[in-house]
Amino acid sequence: MRLARPLENLIDQLLKLPTIGPKTAQRLALYILKMPVEDTRKLSRAITEAREKVFPCSGCGNLTDIDPCHICEDPDRDDTLLCVAEEASNIVALERTGFKGRYYVINRSFKSMEDKELARIDFQPLLHLLEKRGVEELILALNPDIDGEIMSRYIARILSRHKVKITRLAHGLPVGGDIEFADEITLRRAIEGRKELS
Ligand SMILES: [Zn+2]
Numbered sequence: 001m002r003l004a005r006p007l008e009n010l011i012d013q014l015l016k017l018p019t020i021g022p023k024t025a026q027r028l029a030l031y032i033l034k035m036p037v038e039d040t041r042k043l044s045r046a047i048t049e050a051r052e053k054v055f056p057c058s059g060c061g062n063l064t065d066i067d068p069c070h071i072c073e074d075p076d077r078d079d080t081l082l083c084v085a086e087e088a089s090n091i092v093a094l095e096r097t098g099f100k101g102r103y104y105v106i107n108r109s110f111k112s113m114e115d116k117e118l119a120r121i122d123f124q125p126l127l128h129l130l131e132k133r134g135v136e137e138l139i140l141a142l143n144p145d146i147d148g149e150i151m152s153r154y155i156a157r158i159l160s161r162h163k164v165k166i167t168r169l170a171h172g173l174p175v176g177g178d179i180e181f182a183d184e185i186t187l188r189r190a191i192e193g194r195k196e197l198s
Helices: 005-015 022-034 037-053 088-096 124-133 146-158 184-192
Strands: 081-085 102-105 137-140 165-168
Touching: 005 022, 081 088, 081 124, 088 102, 088 184, 102 124, 137 146, 146 165
Parallel strands: 081 102, 081 137, 137 165
Antiparallel strands: none
């Protein structure tokens, strides 16, 4: 059976999203068809508005609609603590733990990267932040997988001449897991029990 063109189109668009397979796309599309028209307008407006108005903060890489973001502008943050995250979505999880330092988001995938590819990632903004904020401790909050490990060691190496203590989250986070999906208590414990990178 051939579906109505607009419905087929909606399913095709939903299929472009991560973790959405054909069955889920179809279920979501059929659900959307039953929503009040005004709600569907709000949904499509919200998608376009978020896409157009949200961007990475020039100071830390956090997703924001004002630059610098509210975390960079917050005077009550501890300037001496800087937490390095892989993606802005990780900040949401880290904020839930009550962490009061500042952040630096790498904002790009470094999966399976070799050293020479890592060298092409621009870490100048991070070095600039270290100087500007007088950071004393850099907390590497990268995912506990092989890529996070390689990146942690790489950052430790490029910062070896800086007088900054480098720590990383304590174990307890599932190896191969994702910071974004760690529960609040595990993540808070991992921050509190952070260890210096040896
Ligand atoms: Zn910021």
